[in-house]
Amino acid sequence: MSHKKHHSTTPLSQLLRLPPGKVRLAEHDTSATPGFPGKGKADAAKFTAAILPELSDLQERLYASSQADPENAPKVLIVLQGMDTAGKGGVIRHSIGLVDPQGVQIRAFKVPTAEERAHHFLWRIRKALPTPGMIGIFDRSHYEDVLVVRVDGLFPESEWSRRYAEINEFEAELAANGTHLIKCMLNVSYGAQHDRLAARLDDPTKHWKFSIDDLDSRAKWPAYAEAYEAALTLCNSETAPWHIVPADHKWYRNWAVAELLREKLESLQLGWPPASYDISEQKRRLAELS
Ligand code: AMP
Ligand code: MG
Secondary structure, eight states, X not given: OOGGGGSOXXXXXXXXXXXXXXXXXXXXXXXXXXXXXSSSHHHHHHHHXXXXXXXXXXXXXXXXXXXXXXXXXXXXXXXXEESTTSOHHHHHXXXXXXXOGGGEEEEEOOSOOHHHHTXXXXXXXXXXXXXXXXXXXXXXXXXXXXXXXXXXXXXXXXXXXXXXXXHHHHHHXXXXXXXXXXXXXXEOOHHHHHHHHHHHHHOTTTGGGOOHHHHHHHHTHHHHHHHHHHHHHHSOOSSSOEEEEEOSSHXXXXXXXXXXXXXXXXXXXXXXXXXXXXXXXXXXHHHHTO
């Protein structure tokens, strides 16, 4: 079977694309599986594996383009946001893990350090942007500066309310500089989060994953939902659109992010850079050295 048959007919980026306008998270089904070409969990591994050869080829083309033209090669940046347990780490392990690690730059954004706090909120983000030919992964991002910051009142409203426009300007600048954004909101339900947190408490091999902060955030679920809705509504431009990835089924979520990446890389229509040397001359030299 050709790999083409493993793709959905309508591009997944279109199916998961958040339409412009006021966002209501409750209207997005967290257990849906749009565009999945198989039947369900049983064949998810097969369909995810089927993306691999093309993903590898495309990633290599991206990397090769930076060897040929270090200044102007494109960059790809996957922004992963979602409530705790939505699966940012799982996506990095299972979807991004399919790609050659040499071509990937992963950055997780934690509570800002004293140094980071002393700078503009985009300072640490700019430093972490992918270099030409690379795929950058943000595990959390500049969106935390309008999510946890808004929910916990870490800055006054007069400060965080300005940030939506600053984020839009920043992302437009990235697009203009050849950074192709894939913004993914991993959308998990309140119920699924409960089950995942319960699983972490029940299983000694998962105790390390549990954080008491997760329950503090869970207690503020409505405030987080509201903050997400504001960020998704206000920062959803044509050049930097959001994708809402239903995340109650881990197998779907992992397949979907891999497929979004494949589609984005394919859309770049990258060729192979031509040799910068005389091929027949090099063949002659090699023959002399045989
Ligand atoms: P985790 O991703 O589970 O390791 O947790 C990272 C923590 O850092 C989360 O609780 C985030 O809310 C927090 N965090 C990330 N960025 C910021 C920020 N800009 N301001 C405050 N807290 C943040
Ligand atoms: Mg956490």
